[in-house]
Amino acid sequence: xxxxxxxxxxxxxxxxxxxxxELAPRECCGVILGPAxxxxxxxxxxxxxxxxxxxxxxxxxxxxxxxxxxxRGWDFVAIYHSHPVSVAFPSKTDxxxxxxxxxxxxxxxxxxxxxPVLRGFRIVADEVAEVELV
Amino acid sequence: xFAIREGGVPVTDGGSVTVLVPVPLRQLTGGESKVTGDGETxxxxxxxxxxxxxxxxxxxxEGDGRIRRFVNVFVNGANVRxxxxxxxxxxxxxxxxxxxxxxxxx
Numbered sequence: 001x002x003x004x005x006x007x008x009x010x011x012x013x014x015x016x017x018x019x020x021x022e023l024a025p026r027e028c029c030g031v032i033l034g035p036a037x038x039x040x041x042x043x044x045x046x047x048x049x050x051x052x053x054x055x056x057x058x059x060x061x062x063x064x065x066x067x068x069x070x071x072r073g074w075d076f077v078a079i080y081h082s083h084p085v086s087v088a089f090p091s092k093t094d095x096x097x098x099x100x101x102x103x104x105x106x107x108x109x110x111x112x113x114x115x116p117v118l119r120g121f122r123i124v125a126d127e128v129a130e131v132e133l134v
Numbered sequence: 135x136f137a138i139r140e141g142g143v144p145v146t147d148g149g150s151v152t153v154l155v156p157v158p159l160r161q162l163t164g165g166e167s168k169v170t171g172d173g174e175t176x177x178x179x180x181x182x183x184x185x186x187x188x189x190x191x192x193x194x195x196e197g198d199g200r201i202r203r204f205v206n207v208f209v210n211g212a213n214v215r216x217x218x219x220x221x222x223x224x225x226x227x228x229x230x231x232x233x234x235x236x237x238x239x240x
Contacts, residue, residue: 027239045236054239059206059213063233070154070167079236086240099204099234102157 005132006078006104006120008032012042013133017116019044020082020108027055031062031103032078033069039077054093055081078120080106087111088119090128098123104131151179151224154231159194162187171230176207177220179230194232195220204235 012032019028029047034040043065046058057079069075079100083091088109090098098105101124109117120131150170155163163169169187173179177199184191194205199220201207207214207222208231214222224230 029236031236049237049239055237057236059208059215059233059235060211062236063206063208063211063213063231066154066156066231066233075157081238083240091238091240093240094238097204097235097237097239099158100236105238 003130003132004104004122005134006037006039006106008039008078008106008118008120008133012039013118015042015044016080016082016106016108016118020084020110020116021113023047023082024084024110024113025052027052027082027084028108029055029057029079029081031057031065031076032080032106033065033074034077035072035074037075037077040074052084076100076103078104078106080108082108082110084110088117090121090123095123095126095128098126106133150226151228151230153179153183154229154233156232156234158234159190159232162190162193173224175220175224176201176209176214176222176230179224180220204237206233206235207231208233 030044032039032042045061047055048058049056088107104120105123106120120133122129122131153169153171155167171179171182173182180191201220209222
């Protein structure tokens with residue numbers, strides 16, 4: 001069976017990397033919205049966690065986007081966040097707090113700052129399956 | 135007992151409110167992204183929803199009825215956490231949004 005894929009433009013990848021670098025050493029976070037699984041809009045969001053090893057998306061920003069999605073029939077296609085010093089793979093915390101099963105979790109690793117790595121994952125019931133970013 | 139809203143339109147407390155349902159809970163609402171419910175408070179509304187969509191309360195609340203830590207409930211755009219929580223009063227025409235937290239970490 002072919003792995004799931006997510007089409008992610010060069011511009012969106014560059015934006016995720018840029019956001020990750022700007023927020024380092026803290027984790028950045030954001031979402032990609034669109035119709036029927038199409039990555040149409042990227043939104044940088046505020047990380048309310050003050051430390052360097054967690055993210056919590058600003059709930060008011062999240063609600064505004066959820067309402068906008070509802071009005072135009074869009075979904076949260078992807079949720080991205082950065083791992084400033086660790087690999088691009090869902091941590092135990094990522095898996096425990098993966099409440100948005102319908103979204104692809106995109107992780108940007110700056111473990112090697114000059115060679116950022118972007119990978120995508122579907123996390124359902126603590127099971128992780130890679131989503132190929134194409 | 136009637137309360138007068140802005141604009142002079144009389145409403146009855148505890149009337150219908152609109153509930154925005156997140157994707158993870160739509161399997162419980164027959165796929166509906168928006169439902170209506172009744173209740174004078176958020177807690178009463180959730181009990182009302184549970185009667186029609188069994189299992190939904192457990193996804194929103196802890197066993198003691200408090201809203202789960204990683205679930206946000208908004209009433210007319212304001213998060214009830216840090217305010218009156220599940221005791222927040224509702225009026226007919228209110229909009230309630232249920233939005234799971236987006237969180238994670240290293």
